[in-house]
Amino acid sequence: MFQCNGNEGFHMTFANGWTVSVQFGVMSYCSRKNRYGTMPDFNAPLKARLWESKTAEIAAWHTTDGEPRKDGNWYFFEDGERVKGYCNADEVSEFIQMISALNKYEIEVGI
Numbered sequence: 001m002f003q004c005n006g007n008e009g010f011h012m013t014f015a016n017g018w019t020v021s022v023q024f025g026v027m028s029y030c031s032r033k034n035r036y037g038t039m040p041d042f043n044a045p046l047k048a049r050l051w052e053s054k055t056a057e058i059a060a061w062h063t064t065d066g067e068p069r070k071d072g073n074w075y076f077f078e079d080g081e082r083v084k085g086y087c088n089a090d091e092v093s094e095f096i097q098m099i100s101a102l103n104k105y106e107i108e109v110g111i
Helices: 087-100
Strands: 002-004 009-013 018-023 056-062 083-085
Touching: 002 087, 018 087, 056 087
Parallel strands: none
Antiparallel strands: 002 009, 009 018, 018 056, 056 083
16 A cells, blocks of 8 residues: 655555655655755646655554554664654665565564
């Protein structure tokens, strides 16, 4: 399943029950918020409304109902955080591949 988050990123949910979040919008830990560094003009032509960033923030959680629980079914990074910011495209790709390859029962990865 794919979800788009208000032109600021996306979620991908895999058959193993894990969801990956990639965000690069106004409130995200990323290098730029969009082409112009501010909110896009939604009345402008489509090309002028494109968001871009050299980096993005990533996160992942395991669920059966589409939403993370507050009691800890998140993937935790080496520093103990649930979100890792300022990741380049290669890091994002590697993270997506790693999460998608987890066994559906490996809920405590990174904890």
